[in-house]
Amino acid sequence: MGDDCQAFVKWFQNKGGTVDLTSMELTYFPASEGGRGAVALKDLEEGHILFSIPREVTMSTRTSSLPSLFGMENWHRFGLDEGWSGLILSMMWETAQGPKSKWAEYLHVLPTSFDTPMFWDDKDLEELRGTSIIQKLGKEDAEKDYQSKLKPALESRPDLFPPAGSETYYSYKIYHVMGSRILSRSFNTEKWQRREEGEGEELQGDTSMGSAMDIDEHEVKGSELHSQSRRESESSDEEEDGDDEPSDPSDTAMVPMADMLNARYEHANASLFYEENVLNMVTTQPIKAGDQIWNTYSDLPNSELLRRYGHVDWLPLENGEQGNPGDVVEIPATVVVDAVKEIHTTMAEDRFTQRIDWWLEEGGDDIFDFGWEVEYPEAVFSLIRLLLLSDSEWEKAREKSKLPKPKPDAEVLTVLQNALTRRLDEYSTSIKDDESLLQRDDLRLNLRNAVIVRLGEKKILDAILAKVGTDIAAAYGKRPKRKLEPQSEAKGGKKSRR
Ligand SMILES: C[S@@+](CC[C@H](N)C(=O)[O-])C[C@H]1O[C@@H](n2cnc3c(N)ncnc32)[C@H](O)[C@@H]1O
Numbered sequence: 001m002g003d004d005c006q007a008f009v010k011w012f013q014n015k016g017g018t019v020d021l022t023s024m025e026l027t028y029f030p031a032s033e034g035g036r037g038a039v040a041l042k043d044l045e046e047g048h049i050l051f052s053i054p055r056e057v058t059m060s061t062r063t064s065s066l067p068s069l070f071g072m073e074n075w076h077r078f079g080l081d082e083g084w085s086g087l088i089l090s091m092m093w094e095t096a097q098g099p100k101s102k103w104a105e106y107l108h109v110l111p112t113s114f115d116t117p118m119f120w121d122d123k124d125l126e127e128l129r130g131t132s133i134i135q136k137l138g139k140e141d142a143e144k145d146y147q148s149k150l151k152p153a154l155e156s157r158p159d160l161f162p163p164a165g166s167e168t169y170y171s172y173k174i175y176h177v178m179g180s181r182i183l184s185r186s187f188n189t190e191k192w193q194r195r196e197e198g199e200g201e202e203l204q205g206d207t208s209m210g211s212a213m214d215i216d217e218h219e220v221k222g223s224e225l226h227s228q229s230r231r232e233s234e235s236s237d238e239e240e241d242g243d244d245e246p247s248d249p250s251d252t253a254m255v256p257m258a259d260m261l262n263a264r265y266e267h268a269n270a271s272l273f274y275e276e277n278v279l280n281m282v283t284t285q286p287i288k289a290g291d292q293i294w295n296t297y298s299d300l301p302n303s304e305l306l307r308r309y310g311h312v313d314w315l316p317l318e319n320g321e322q323g324n325p326g327d328v329v330e331i332p333a334t335v336v337v338d339a340v341k342e343i344h345t346t347m348a349e350d351r352f353t354q355r356i357d358w359w360l361e362e363g364g365d366d367i368f369d370f371g372w373e374v375e376y377p378e379a380v381f382s383l384i385r386l387l388l389l390s391d392s393e394w395e396k397a398r399e400k401s402k403l404p405k406p407k408p409d410a411e412v413l414t415v416l417q418n419a420l421t422r423r424l425d426e427y428s429t430s431i432k433d434d435e436s437l438l439q440r441d442d443l444r445l446n447l448r449n450a451v452i453v454r455l456g457e458k459k460i461l462d463a464i465l466a467k468v469g470t471d472i473a474a475a476y477g478k479r480p481k482r483k484l485e486p487q488s489e490a491k492g493g494k495k496s497r498r
Contacts, residue, residue, distance in 0.1 A: 001025050004109050005036070011105035012057070012257055019051040019257065024293055026260055034262025034311070038293040046285050050270060050293065051257050053279045058189065059103050060253035064090035069160060070153070078153040085149045087186075087252055088178040093160065096169040106256045114180045115310030118142075120446055127450035130427030131457060132330050133307050146175050184309045185259035186252050187272065189279075255279060261295035265313045265326055268296035301327045302453045312452045317372065327456040328369040329464075331423055333359070333383060336368075339418035340387045355386050355394065362403055374463045376416070381406035384415045410475035417468045424461045431458050 001009070005026040009019060027039045038050070061067050067075050067086065080086035094101040101107065117125060117133055128134055154161045154170050161170055168174075258272050258281055269285045270293050287293060297305065302312040302324045313324040337352050360366060368380045385404035388411065389397060397404060408416070429437075434455040437443060443451070 001027060008105050008109045008256075012051075012053075015057045015102070016054045017051060017057055017257060020049065023048065024050050029262070029292060032314075033292060034264075036260065037262040038260055040287040040289055040291050040293055042289045044283050044287040046283055048283045050281045050283065052281075053255055053257055055277050055279070058187075058253040058255050058279070059091070059094070059106070060189070061086045061090055061250045063253075064094060066090045066093045066160075070157060074153075074156070078156070079149045080153060081249060083145065083249060084179060084182055084252065085145050086249060087182060087254075088175055089150060089153060091178045091181070091254070092169050092174060095174075096161075096165050103254075103256070106254075110181050110185070112177055114177075114184070115445060115449070116180060116184070117307060117446075118176065118180060124446040124450065126428075127447055128453065130423075131303050131450075131453050133303050133453070136307055142176065142179060143172070146172050150175060182252065182254070185254060187255045187258065188247065189251050189253045189255075189274075257281070258295070261293055263295050263297040265299050265315055265324055267292075267294040269294050271295065299326045302449075302456055303327075306449050306453055310449075312449050314452055319372075321459070323372075323452070323456040323459065325372055327460060328371045329423065329457045329460045331368045331370065331380070331419055333364075333366045333368070335422055336380065336383055336415070336419045337387065339415050339422060340384065342418060343415060344388070351391075351394075352387065355389075358398060359383060359386060359403070362401070364403065370460055370464050372460060372463075374460070374467055376408065376464075376467075378406035380416060381408045381412055384412045388412070388415070408471065408475070410472055413468055413472045413475055417465065417472060420461055420465050420468065424458060424465070427454050427458055429454070431455065431462060434458070 009021075009026065012019060021041075023041055023044055024038050025041060026036060029035060029037050029039075044050075056063055061081075066089065067080070070080075075081055075086065080089060091107070094103055095107050098104065113119070117128060118137055118139065125134060150170070154166065255272070258279065261270065261281070269283060269287050269291075270281055271284050272295070273280050273282050281295075283293075297309065300308070305312050305324070313326070314322055315324065317323050317325055333356065337356065341347065341352070364383060365377075365379050368377045370377065382403045382405070385407065386394075386397070389404065429451075434451045437451050438448070438455070
């Protein structure tokens, strides 16, 4: 354990945290395994409590004294109770307090630089062309937030935020550092309330929690906390991710020690659970001495891992290749509409607007995810069929408030094929280009990560396109009289796999 880590562990214990140092320690793994993380020092059973964090040691707008010093009325007036700006300002202010801050030693071990695309230059960002990362970066929202909320709040209280420290503690650059710390390390503690009798399923702890608590002979009151990647508190993130309900921003908390654990796809062997006043990191399966203790970031696709955490998973896949088994390619509904327009050039524009509006009103998806399992998301077929309905069929569907059944006939599949091809065309390199780039020993980290993200997506698209090709041939085979039928394929058409 390095000196920094030692000081941090000591601080953690002084603040009332407990850590089983006979079972685990903080150490340094190779960068590909997450860098700093936690290692098991002996064989551990499932259900072992590795460390416990008192609620007051977590850092949030609930536990920092800044909001009350600033005054709750003003806190609301400056919009600091929305999104992450309040927590960012609290973290800035706590840092400016130096050793006087309750979290000084914790803040000291937090990263100050990140490999996330938010910090990439335009040349590196160009390498992400085709992926959905660029639209999700939220650079403009961040700038707006800083200018419209943080700056006026800072200027309103020179007693709390002395202008002499503005560059060191309160600059736009520091705003990004704090935002990125939250993005990659915070937990959503929204369910971190005492569980009342009769509360719904939602708050049930999972079976591993039960066993953890049984072992410690505590009354089971625990529930698994959302992992870092399940945070839902940042307004811009919510909008991007389409998360259903905005949660209370003060639920977003930095959780010292818990945020020292790395993650890898389906490797989680420990999880954070809560009791009334403490959060416990509990092993969820046996861990061998010397193995890394992994938390979960929800097994995200590489595009999201890179955007939020600055790394990618590069693991053996079931099909013998390498990548992230959780990868997905997003096909926006707009690409599907463009595909229909290209094939049916005579269709009037307003037909699309009306039908898409209705589709969304009825709760239809605006993005369709395709993954390595190479399955069609059925809703995409409903949407395509809706766009292809004749005017009278459309009127009937609307009257009955009934979306078309997701039936993939040849015409529907042909539209999907066009949409997937359009999506594939958005990348500026081919699969072959990317594969040969990855052979290079001198590939910079950002470029390597960008190549891995786009390669995974393109391979999924390629696999889906192969399936669509087969299914179109089979569909034409079944219905030889359709207008779009190529005779040769119709004769030799294979049976649909669906
Ligand atoms: C919650 S922190 C984990 C602790 C972190 N390694 C540290 O030193 O503080 C999340 C960050 O750890 C790194 N990380 C976690 N899992 C990783 C992995 N499988 N590969 C590479 N980096 C990883 C990423 O930089 C990520 O943003």
